[in-house]
Amino acid sequence: MRKRRxxxxxxxxxxxxxxSTAARALAGGENILPETRGRVLxxxxxxxxxxxxxxxxxxxxxxxxxxxxxxxxxxxxxxxVARGAQDRAAEVGVSLLVFSSDWDPQKExxxxxxxxxxxxxxxxxxxxxxxxxxxDRFGLPFVLIGSSAERFADVSSVGSNITQAVTLGLxxxxxxxxxxxxxxxxxxxxxARTRFLNAVNRHCIERDVDPAPLLIVDGEYTLEGGREAMLxxxxxxxxxxxxxxxxxxxxxIGAMLAVRERGLSCPEDVSILGFDGIPSGAFTFPGLTTxxxxxxxxxxxAVESLFDEIEGRPEHGRVYMPCRLIDRGSLADLxxxxxxxxx
Amino acid sequence: MRKRRxxxxxxxxxxxxxxSTAARALAGGENILPETRGRVLxxxxxxxxxxxxxxxxxxxxxxxxxxxxxxxxxxxxxxxVARGAQDRAAEVGVSLLVFSSDWDPQKExxxxxxxxxxxxxxxxxxxxxxxxxxxDRFGLPFVLIGSSAERFADVSSVGSNITQAVTLGLxxxxxxxxxxxxxxxxxxxxxARTRFLNAVNRHCIERDVDPAPLLIVDGEYTLEGGREAMLxxxxxxxxxxxxxxxxxxxxxIGAMLAVRERGLSCPEDVSILGFDGIPSGAFTFPGLTTxxxxxxxxxxxAVESLFDEIEGRPEHGRVYMPCRLIDRGSLADLxxxxxxxxx
DNA sequence: GTGAAAGCGCTAACAT
DNA sequence: ATGTTAGCGCTTTCAC
Numbered sequence: 001m002r003k004r005r006x007x008x009x010x011x012x013x014x015x016x017x018x019x020s021t022a023a024r025a026l027a028g029g030e031n032i033l034p035e036t037r038g039r040v041l042x043x044x045x046x047x048x049x050x051x052x053x054x055x056x057x058x059x060x061x062x063x064x065x066x067x068x069x070x071x072x073x074x075x076x077x078x079x080x081v082a083r084g085a086q087d088r089a090a091e092v093g094v095s096l097l098v099f100s101s102d103w104d105p106q107k108e109x110x111x112x113x114x115x116x117x118x119x120x121x122x123x124x125x126x127x128x129x130x131x132x133x134x135x136d137r138f139g140l141p142f143v144l145i146g147s148s149a150e151r152f153a154d155v156s157s158v159g160s161n162i163t164q165a166v167t168l169g170l171x172x173x174x175x176x177x178x179x180x181x182x183x184x185x186x187x188x189x190x191x192a193r194t195r196f197l198n199a200v201n202r203h204c205i206e207r208d209v210d211p212a213p214l215l216i217v218d219g220e221y222t223l224e225g226g227r228e229a230m231l232x233x234x235x236x237x238x239x240x241x242x243x244x245x246x247x248x249x250x251x252x253i254g255a256m257l258a259v260r261e262r263g264l265s266c267p268e269d270v271s272i273l274g275f276d277g278i279p280s281g282a283f284t285f286p287g288l289t290t291x292x293x294x295x296x297x298x299x300x301x302a303v304e305s306l307f308d309e310i311e312g313r314p315e316h317g318r319v320y321m322p323c324r325l326i327d328r329g330s331l332a333d334l335x336x337x338x339x340x341x342x343x
Numbered sequence: 344m345r346k347r348r349x350x351x352x353x354x355x356x357x358x359x360x361x362x363s364t365a366a367r368a369l370a371g372g373e374n375i376l377p378e379t380r381g382r383v384l385x386x387x388x389x390x391x392x393x394x395x396x397x398x399x400x401x402x403x404x405x406x407x408x409x410x411x412x413x414x415x416x417x418x419x420x421x422x423x424v425a426r427g428a429q430d431r432a433a434e435v436g437v438s439l440l441v442f443s444s445d446w447d448p449q450k451e452x453x454x455x456x457x458x459x460x461x462x463x464x465x466x467x468x469x470x471x472x473x474x475x476x477x478x479d480r481f482g483l484p485f486v487l488i489g490s491s492a493e494r495f496a497d498v499s500s501v502g503s504n505i506t507q508a509v510t511l512g513l514x515x516x517x518x519x520x521x522x523x524x525x526x527x528x529x530x531x532x533x534x535a536r537t538r539f540l541n542a543v544n545r546h547c548i549e550r551d552v553d554p555a556p557l558l559i560v561d562g563e564y565t566l567e568g569g570r571e572a573m574l575x576x577x578x579x580x581x582x583x584x585x586x587x588x589x590x591x592x593x594x595x596i597g598a599m600l601a602v603r604e605r606g607l608s609c610p611e612d613v614s615i616l617g618f619d620g621i622p623s624g625a626f627t628f629p630g631l632t633t634x635x636x637x638x639x640x641x642x643x644x645a646v647e648s649l650f651d652e653i654e655g656r657p658e659h660g661r662v663y664m665p666c667r668l669i670d671r672g673s674l675a676d677l678x679x680x681x682x683x684x685x686x
Numbered sequence: 687g688t689g690a691a692a693g694c695g696c697t698a699a700c701a702t
Numbered sequence: 703a704t705g706t707t708a709g710c711g712c713t714t715t716c717a718c
Contacts, residue, residue: 005482007695018705023697031703053461054400055695058710063397065461073426074622079417083443086416090453095461098441100426110433118396118408118438139348223626253626260628280623283566283596285603350711361689366713374687398711401694
């Protein structure tokens with residue numbers, strides 16, 4: 001039999017005061033004799049008192065918990081988001097309930113319900129379903145995370161700055177002497193694809209380049225999708241060095257495997273630039289040069305936005321966090337060699 | 344202004360019954376007229392009633408929440424553990440608070456305290472500190488996870504079956520025509536190293552092989568550690584095919600990079616077997632053949648053991664989950680070729 | 687079969 | 703400055 005946890009009454013009794021005095025002392029507020037407060041603190045220490053968050057939440061209407069619903073906790077990017085959110089939440093003394101929806105709208109809905117029952121003070125969600133049905137009925141302050149947030153107006157959201165990321169990547173390619181990269185992108189149905197291509201177009205126009213001749217190849221956002229797309233590229237007639245910008249690190253790594261499969265080598269024959277910044281990119285050979293999304297910062301920022309939402313402060317609106325380039329070696333440096341072409 | 348969440352009283356009023364009747368109906372218990380119960384259920388549906396877990400927890404003394412403290416949520420293995428625990432917990436209708444200690448004992452202690460304050464019903468912990476100081480004062484049912492559990496007696500724990508895993512790996516090596524693999528293991532200070540080597544010795548004895556001549560190389564449990572260890576091996580005089588069994592996938596991948604660095608190739612010149620089953624192992628070239636720890640099962644099983652612990656049922660004691668081999672191509676098949684030796 | 691009432695641990699309004 | 707009291711939402715006796 002486990003013995004009862006000490007309550008504030010135990011503390012009060014031991015200090016020889018009433019429970020409200022004990023509460024005041026513990027809260028560190030005013031109207032308390034320093035000597036009394038000392039006695040209470042000592043008593044609390046002595047009995048090993050820990051405030052009961054359930055009871056506090058009940059009185060205050062604040063559970064001190066936040067929810068985070070992401071599509072896949074085993075995906076390194078989302079794990080980073082979770083860690084960032086976790087740390088930020090811990091700093092302000094609240095707990096984070098992390099749920100992985102595994103891309104299943106049903107599971108997502110269940111998790112949202114669980115959060116509501118747990119009386120979390122708010123939630124951060126990357127919605128997998130295309131409708132906000134669950135969410136507008138959610139009845140809780142919430143913040144959206146990731147690119148899907150674009151679909152919904154009037155909702156605070158935090159994501160990465162695709163425009164800046166693409167600029168970073170394309171400028172780097174140019175600096176290394178590459179031009180007109182082949183774009184390996186996701187399937188037409190995905191919003192992320194559109195955003196990526198839009199960013200590329202915008203950048204080209206800004207740099208006075210015609211985006212039209214850019215070769216665009218579709219694929220699933222997976223290793224296999226990247227592999228197949230790359231094989232397609234390599235099997236087209238072409239000469240010279242091939243440069244590829246993949247919209248996703250998994251595809252980039254798949255592309256790298258395809259290059260090797262065709263007896264070519266990276267970066268000698270083919271240069272590859274990825275996008276995401278997953279740790280696996282460091283384990284390929286050569287290491288994958290990529291644009292890293294700031295997963296941790298996104299998570300941390302989402303918690304901050306959520307707090308503003310909870311406190312009823314003016315909304316942040318959409319926040320886009322800057323990405324950074326990780327140079328690892330999958331890009332050839334052609335800047336001092338004669339120009340090459342992709343055909 | 345967000346409007347008040349409906350309580351059981353709202354439901355009772357709408358159904359025209361008292362709150363205790365409403366509670367009974369919702370609980371699905373006995374002593375209730377089917378017709379009344381129907382009315383209550385309808386009313387609950389209509390007002391969008393969601394039980395308040397804080398209040399329930401307060402009355403029942405059960406918060407309906409469990410804690411999970413792991414060293415690194417961004418590590419794929421631990422993420423799998425978290426997912427397994429998460430899923431299992433969701434199945435029985437409890438929430439899981441996941442905390443990442445980032446290998447920091449201080450952070451771990453803070454998380455443990457947060458769990459206690461949140462009044463979780465129990466916790467699953469992979470302790471980073473060598474002492475159980477925090478834990479025996481923890482004052483909550485808990486289950487240990489991972490190999491560090493070995494240090495503590497009288498505590499339920501769940502981990503992977505190293506003995507079975509090593510047997511699996513070594514038998515596979517033999518089947519592929521390899522013998523006397525070089526062992527790349529962790530630093531002497533780590534308990535996991537001892538367990539791994541013990542398992543190898545035990546297996547050799549069982550198969551009537553002398554384990555003494557096995558070459559053992561130390562390194563940190565990291566990519567770099569594996570790389571350095573492998574370079575050491577390759578720089579020793581040797582001939583023929585080299586076979587390596589790394590105690591950890593990160594080291595195995597590091598070893599693979601080292602092989603390429605020396606102008607050799609895997610699996611033609613060097614065969615590599617890993618241990619862990621991290622997803623990155625699929626992205627190397629060749630893919631890493633490895634023994635996968637059942638992270639998800641471990642998480643799920645830990646939740647079950649924790650429940651037993653909470654319910655006061657007879658303890659499980661130590662549970663070791665079986666591992667499985669993932670064959671990807673980093674091992675040469677020498678079984679039909681003449682014998683090779685490692686010197 | 688149903689309702690009234692107590693109480694879980696805490697905070698805040700009110701009284702002293 | 704400190705004590706008393708009510709009540710957050712729920713479950714669980716105990717009456718009827």
